[in-house]
Amino acid sequence: KAGVTQTPRYLIKTRGQQVTLSCSPISGHRSVSWYQQTPGQGLQFLFEYFSETQRNKGNFPGRFSGRQFSNSRSEMNVSTLELGDSALYLCASNLQGGDEKLFFGSGTQLSVL
Amino acid sequence: GDSVTQMEGPVTLSEEAFLTINCTYTATGYPSLFWYVQYPGEGLQLLLKATKADDKGSNKGFEATYRKETTSFHLEKGSVQVSDSAVYFCALRVNTGGFKTIFGAGTRLFVKA
Numbered sequence: 106k107a108g109v110t111q112t113p114r115y116l117i118k119t120r121g122q123q124v125t126l127s128c129s130p131i132s133g134h135r136s137v138s139w140y141q142q143t144p145g146q147g148l149q150f151l152f153e154y155f156s157e158t159q160r161n162k163g164n165f166p167g168r169f170s171g172r173q174f175s176n177s178r179s180e181m182n183v184s185t186l187e188l189g190d191s192a193l194y195l196c197a198s199n200l201q202g203g204d205e206k207l208f209f210g211s212g213t214q215l216s217v218l
Numbered sequence: 219g220d221s222v223t224q225m226e227g228p229v230t231l232s233e234e235a236f237l238t239i240n241c242t243y244t245a246t247g248y249p250s251l252f253w254y255v256q257y258p259g260e261g262l263q264l265l266l267k268a269t270k271a272d273d274k275g276s277n278k279g280f281e282a283t284y285r286k287e288t289t290s291f292h293l294e295k296g297s298v299q300v301s302d303s304a305v306y307f308c309a310l311r312v313n314t315g316g317f318k319t320i321f322g323a324g325t326r327l328f329v330k331a
Contacts, residue, residue: 136317138318138319140319140321146323147307147321147322147323147324148307148321148324149321150318150319150320150321153316153317153318153319155316155317159316160315160316160317161314161315161316161317161318163318195261195262197262197319202317203317204250204269204311204313204317206252206264206267207254207262207264207319209254209261209262209263210261211261212261
């Protein structure tokens, strides 16, 4: 069974641009969540989706948005990029969106210049 | 708000030493508690979990007990190996009208031969 797949693996953007990251969960998993990982702040929760509905959201500005499609694949978008958005963005999936464990992808490393 | 505090690293130990990584949490509701591990060059993966008070999670010689009275979930291992060198993340998962997972900052462990 394939794991959680995130694309692209690396991205370089400039300030003011926007970016879209993609996440394909493990087959059969209905819940996808996103996290931002930085050396200073650690892993911070962005949002979680279940069956195409955003069920919870972290404390990030509205420039960060996401969506989930009917096949459970998810995208997150960051508009008007800032230098501080440089981070590793991790996606995780789980089966039913409950308190079962998360399966993580390898992440997308975003660099904003 | 919901938060996880874990001891700062790095922690450096000799092989066969005893390991403790402290983790305390603050949560609305009744969270499930997790330890995730990130080995060098690999993605985050679940190490162990506990879903209710006094539960003990265990895996690969690691243990942690869910202590509701002290809001703690300390990670322990009796005899570490070089292969345990990694970053360890304590996390809580809670349902606040939708599930979210909150991570601690991570503790880097180095084990010397």
